Amino acid sequence: MKHLLSTRDLDRETAVGILDIAEDMARTADREVRKLPTLRGKTVVNLFFEDSTRTRLSFESAAKRLSADVITFSAKGSSVSKGESLKDTAQTLQAMGADAIVVRHHGSGAAHLLAHAGWIDAHVLNAGDGTHEHPTQALLDAFTMRQRRYGADSRGRDLSGMRVVIVGDVVHSRVARSNVWLLSTLGAEVHLVAPRTLLPSGVESWPVTVHEHLEPALALDPDVVMMLRVQQERMHAAFFPSGREYAREWGLTAERFAALGPDTMVMHPGPMNRGLEISSAAADSSASTVLAQVTNGVFIRMAVLYLLVAGSSEERA
Amino acid sequence: MTGLLIRGATLLGETREDIRIRGGRIAATGRLNAELDERVIDADGLVALPGLVDLHTHLREPGGEASETVLTGTRAAAAGGYTAVFAMANTSPVADTAGVVEQVHALGLQHGFATVRPIGAVTVGLEGERLSEIGAMARSRAEVRVFSDDGRCVHDALLMRRALEYVATFDGVIAQHAQEPRLTEGAQMNEGALSGELGLAGWPAVAEESIIARDVLLAQHTGARLHVCHVSTAGSVEVIRWAKARGIAVTAEVTPHHLLLTEELARGYDARFKVNPPLRRDDDVRALREALADGTIDIVATDHAPHPAEAKECTWAEAAFGMVGLESALPVLQTTMIETGMLTWEQVARVMSSAPAAIGRLNGYADPLTEGAPANVTLVDPAARGTWSTGDLRGRSTNTPYAGVDLAGAIVSTVHGGVATVLDGALRPADEVASAAARQREAARG
Numbered sequence: 001m002k003h004l005l006s007t008r009d010l011d012r013e014t015a016v017g018i019l020d021i022a023e024d025m026a027r028t029a030d031r032e033v034r035k036l037p038t039l040r041g042k043t044v045v046n047l048f049f050e051d052s053t054r055t056r057l058s059f060e061s062a063a064k065r066l067s068a069d070v071i072t073f074s075a076k077g078s079s080v081s082k083g084e085s086l087k088d089t090a091q092t093l094q095a096m097g098a099d100a101i102v103v104r105h106h107g108s109g110a111a112h113l114l115a116h117a118g119w120i121d122a123h124v125l126n127a128g129d130g131t132h133e134h135p136t137q138a139l140l141d142a143f144t145m146r147q148r149r150y151g152a153d154s155r156g157r158d159l160s161g162m163r164v165v166i167v168g169d170v171v172h173s174r175v176a177r178s179n180v181w182l183l184s185t186l187g188a189e190v191h192l193v194a195p196r197t198l199l200p201s202g203v204e205s206w207p208v209t210v211h212e213h214l215e216p217a218l219a220l221d222p223d224v225v226m227m228l229r230v231q232q233e234r235m236h237a238a239f240f241p242s243g244r245e246y247a248r249e250w251g252l253t254a255e256r257f258a259a260l261g262p263d264t265m266v267m268h269p270g271p272m273n274r275g276l277e278i279s280s281a282a283a284d285s286s287a288s289t290v291l292a293q294v295t296n297g298v299f300i301r302m303a304v305l306y307l308l309v310a311g312s313s314e315e316r317a
Numbered sequence: 318m319t320g321l322l323i324r325g326a327t328l329l330g331e332t333r334e335d336i337r338i339r340g341g342r343i344a345a346t347g348r349l350n351a352e353l354d355e356r357v358i359d360a361d362g363l364v365a366l367p368g369l370v371d372l373h374t375h376l377r378e379p380g381g382e383a384s385e386t387v388l389t390g391t392r393a394a395a396a397g398g399y400t401a402v403f404a405m406a407n408t409s410p411v412a413d414t415a416g417v418v419e420q421v422h423a424l425g426l427q428h429g430f431a432t433v434r435p436i437g438a439v440t441v442g443l444e445g446e447r448l449s450e451i452g453a454m455a456r457s458r459a460e461v462r463v464f465s466d467d468g469r470c471v472h473d474a475l476l477m478r479r480a481l482e483y484v485a486t487f488d489g490v491i492a493q494h495a496q497e498p499r500l501t502e503g504a505q506m507n508e509g510a511l512s513g514e515l516g517l518a519g520w521p522a523v524a525e526e527s528i529i530a531r532d533v534l535l536a537q538h539t540g541a542r543l544h545v546c547h548v549s550t551a552g553s554v555e556v557i558r559w560a561k562a563r564g565i566a567v568t569a570e571v572t573p574h575h576l577l578l579t580e581e582l583a584r585g586y587d588a589r590f591k592v593n594p595p596l597r598r599d600d601d602v603r604a605l606r607e608a609l610a611d612g613t614i615d616i617v618a619t620d621h622a623p624h625p626a627e628a629k630e631c632t633w634a635e636a637a638f639g640m641v642g643l644e645s646a647l648p649v650l651q652t653t654m655i656e657t658g659m660l661t662w663e664q665v666a667r668v669m670s671s672a673p674a675a676i677g678r679l680n681g682y683a684d685p686l687t688e689g690a691p692a693n694v695t696l697v698d699p700a701a702r703g704t705w706s707t708g709d710l711r712g713r714s715t716n717t718p719y720a721g722v723d724l725a726g727a728i729v730s731t732v733h734g735g736v737a738t739v740l741d742g743a744l745r746p747a748d749e750v751a752s753a754a755a756r757q758r759e760a761a762r763g
């Protein structure tokens with residue numbers, strides 16, 4: 001694998017392979033010496049045009065645990081905030097000898113452009129591009145689902161037979177897009193729930209079942225309910241009338257949470273808007289995987305960096 | 318050499334004749350013997366068309382000289398077989414006064430590669446608030462007859478109504494960039510399944526169609542002429558067809574790129590394919606070709622929109638809208654309309670020359686290639702085949718969407734007002750064209 005830009009072009013075998021490597025990475029975390037020498041002498045650049053401390057720290061931590069040299073360019077206080085173009089930045093990184101570039105950008109397609117414009121030779125890892133995709137988030141979500149479901153017996157398995165309900169602002173969500181492609185590739189049955197204003201055009205051609213109301217989807221006794229972050233400001237652009245109405249119609253309220261089956265997982269990519277898309281009762285319950293998602297994020301990112309950089313070092317030499 | 322003899326051209330793709338050009342006019346057609354003071358152009362196997370007229374060109378001067386100037390833009394025009402271009406008003410300063418339009422017009426005359434007819438802004442600064450001095454521009458030496466806020470839509474219904482009425486006073490026409498602004502805030506590409514997948518904000522067809530529907534009703538109500546720029550959807554075609562059937566004075570244009578390319582090109586996030594209105598679906602392309610063939614769409618206009626490299630070498634959302642199109646327009650037309658049997662050369666001459674000239678009230682194109690008409694002639698080699706590249710461009714910018722695309726046909730020679738601007742596929746030097754054009758003007762005056 002040269003780049004990870006999207007989950008749409010991952011086949012089942014590759015996706016399960018990444019999850020299995022992440023299992024290995026999780027196991028090393030229990031050891032006393034948690035660092036692996038795998039990427040010693042390699043340079044991983046975190047290029048964050050859009051600020052996200054959580055995701056940046058997760059990637060930094062993953063690269064460091066693989067012994068890579070890590071350089072971070074983030075929106076705050078570096079040249080990337082001063083209007084330098086993606087092209088100029090990329091060429092700088094090329095000159096610095098970056099082996100892999102982890103990029104987050106507010107523009108859809110930025111990672112694709114970086115990988116294919118001919119500016120650089122490095123591996124590109126999409127850490128979120130506009131409203132397009134966020135593939136490592138979907139991978140860590142799938143990993144978390146598999147682990148909760150199968151525990152130590154996870155290896156080699158996909159998500160066949162699992163029913164996942166994704167709720168909220170699908171149209172603006174790169175997390176939703178990446179999850180839809182990946183989860184369906186892994187055999188899960190995916191349901192989307194949102195008012196029509198928050199559904200992307202063409203959603204009827206996606207491998208999902210679409211619901212406009214939450215109750216019918218929850219009545220299917222899903223294995224996973226994934227609540228997407230909703231920005232309050234969306235109501236000013238007439239996507240919905242008010243936060244209160246949104247919470248009442250599409251939020252995972254305490255009542256709705258209480259009615260879920262005992263084994264249903266509650267997921268959220270974070271950061272959460274408590275009281276809007278998710279109630280504290282749901283977020284803080286044992287059904288919630290929110291903290292496990294953070295932990296697993298590091299393992300998934302280790303797995304992907306390993307696959308991209310170490311996995312193909314011979315072919316590049 | 319005081320004259321030109323074009324020998325053995327196939328006029329409008331129909332009959333093989335010679336064309337004698339003298340004093341900026343067509344002196345004779347038929348079987349002619351070369352005279353001693355004539356330069357002979359061998360046009361064996363070539364199709365002679367009237368000089369092409371583009372009703373929608375962005376020349377960028379003043380203010381955007383990094384992308385294009387009147388000189389570089391009209392050189393690109395000549396290379397594409399054009400002898401007249403209508404220069405859009407969205408320059409800096411905006412062409413909203415007699416001073417600016419006269420300056421642009423004069424630059425065209427001075428360089429001589431093509432007649433430059435400036436388009437005046439409908440509203441001051443393209444701000445959509447107050448009418449610009451339409452009368453002053455109409456009465457200026459630039460004789461402005463086409464008014465447009467292109468790049469922006471005159472979306473205020475009252476302002477549009479008044480503009481239609483007021484412009485009619487000066488025998489002008491409003492060329493509307495039909496784009497409902499609220500429905501297209503932040504829009505990046507055609508709204509549909511692909512925009513949903515790519516995570517790019519959609520530009521829905523209804524944003525174009527709703528404005529056209531409103532405007533044809535306003536044109537009916539006021540009795541004024543309306544011209545619709547760059548029609549891009551099958552639904553827009555339906556609305557215009559309906560309006561024409563009711564006798565409403567509406568004309569419409571389609572760009573070459575909307576006749577050939579589709580939204581699928583956005584898949585690689587290559588911003589060369591970002592344009593406004595956006596590339597649409599196969600069904601739209603088909604409907605646009607049919608509409609051009611049956612006359613629902615009157616003309617082809619390029620919307621030639623040069624941009625510097627950095628405006629395209631960036632993420633899709635950050636990139637500028639637009640593509641260059643003057644040099645490639647006729648090859649695209651041959652590829653999409655002639656080779657498919659949808660138009661004849663004579664009909665191409667109509668949609669790319671006489672009809673746009675009539676809409677823009679440009680004289681001298683009504684009876685092309687006939688004795689006494691101004692000598693605006695384009696010679697095309699219809700047998701030429703090639704893969705398009707940026708090397709085929711003659712303007713200052715290289716944002717063509719056709720690099721690597723096989724296009725049929727090539728422009729061999731262009732004659733503008735009796736002055737050859739392109740010979741044997743090569744532009745003539747700027748100083749030679751400028752002085753020949755000056756001599757021609759002298760002679761016409763004397």
Ligand SMILES: [Zn+2]
Nearest residue numbers: 467468494546
């Ligand atoms: Zn326009």
